[in-house]
Amino acid sequence: MPPITQTFILYLSKYIMAIQTINPFNNELIKSFPEMSPELVAVEISIADETFQSWRKTSYAERANLLHSVAKLMREQKDQLSKLITLEMGKLLAQSYREIALSADVIDYYATNGAAFLSDQKLETEFGEAYIKSTPIGVLLGVEPWNFPFYQVARFAAPNIMAGNVVLVKHASNVPQCALAIQKLFAQAGAPKGIYTNLFVSGSRIDDVVADPRIKGVALTGSEIAGASIAAAAGKFLKKSVLELGGSDAFIVLEDADLDKAVDWAVVGRMNNTGQCCVASKRIIVLEAVADEFLDKFKAKLSGLKVGDPMDEETELGPLSSEGAVIQLIEQVQRSVRAGAKVLLGGKLINRKGAFIEATILGDVKPGMAAYHEELFGPVASFYRVKNEQDAIDLANDSPFGLGGSIFTNDIERGKRLAEQIDTGMVFINHPTWTQPDLPFGGTKGSGYGRELSSLGIQEFVNKKLIRVSKLTDPF
Secondary structure, eight states, rough: OOOOHHHHHHHHHHHHTOEEEEEEETTTEEEEEOOOOHHHHHHHHHHHHHHHHTTTTTTTHHHHHHHHHHHHHHHHHHHHHHHHHHHOOOOOOOHHHHHHHHHHHHHHHHHHHHHHTTTOOEEEEESSSSEEEEEEEEEEEEEOOSSTHHHHHHHHHHHHHHHTTTEEEOOOOOOHHHHHHHHHHHHTTTTTTSSSOOOOGGGHHHHHHSSTTTEEEEEEESOOOHHHHHHHHHTTTTEEEEEEEEOEEEEOOOOTTTHHHHHHHHHHHHHHGGGTTTTTTEEEEHHHHHHHHHHHHHHHHHHHHOOOTTSSTTTTTTTOHHHHHHHHHHHHHHHHHHHHOEEOOOOOOSSSSSSOOOEEEEOOOOOOOOHHOOOHOOEEEEEESSSSSHHHHHHSSSEEESSOOOOOOOOOHHHHHHHHSSSSSEEEEOOOOOOTTTTTTEEEEEEEEEEEEEEHHTTTEEEEEEEEEEOOOOOO
């Protein structure tokens, strides 16, 4: 095998610009799609802008009917949609089914609650009458990732379409069939052309799309590099942006926690979606008093995971999303080990066809190492033992990321007190960082800004217009 860096460069040169389905279970090319020309993209933006002029005038009830129809179709087609997720990015099939269910729930949530979230807000004022009216702003661009190819799109598209905006989506290039399937769902539900539009374009062309004056805002879920680029382009053209970037969530276990349950949740928190989740429990931080016992049980659980085909319901550890993802992750592990980290479990590629890596635990991770500062996007956990709760909080906060985190303890008030000291957008007590439609999702620091989901998610791309009514009087 050639050096990792050389292999990675060769991989990138071959695939990074391609819009194609490559099955990560066996690295077989399934289907390729042509990139849209700049002229075709301009046509799609024009159609979206024209559609917005009429869609903005529709009632909340009309918008809700469309979204409910999309959610209904999604549930009816859950078998083929779930298998499409697994085919394109390797998610375990059972988890793909859960993603489709969650996506439909998100869409229904905004269809049901959007009108109330956007209702007029009366202001108490000394004279006359005043209120805030929420109005749509126009055509929005969503740049979405591959790791949750339906859910990530649902949480961007549903609230904004309910608000009266229309959306263009540049999906990740390795899930093109999922991208087309979502657009087809909207068409089947009777959405006018231009309400939801898929764009097959490379990432290098996104700045040109953002620059188009008809695009009024942009949301991205992805890497820090991609987020910085989008933020720069949006700022240059004075457009609102929302960024949900990487994370390195701390999973803190206090000495009074139910250790067996904490271990079970640590496996779920680290291994969900084969660890390819922005809110995965990437840093396991355990108080010294229970660290050895926790580590022994954690290692036993991870080492017993069954590796195999993600389409097989008995598989517990499937492939990563691509060969490139595996190469990048193993390179981060190797850099950390060369800098002094210890491999406590795994640490190697699995000797089989496909994008597989062993479930891995790294110990003795110190500042300056890749595993300490970088996001490890896959089944690799960094394990830390600390003397006390303050050390745990200090370590949790010593990260460029600030997305989520969790604390396991039997003393809920203690958990709340510590949660308030963690510098992230979300903290969960006795559960890994998770998601559901009615909970706001987003972070701080290098994890981005803005919020998706809940009542907050529908407020990001609307104009909060003040309307003031006064009695007609003589001017001063």
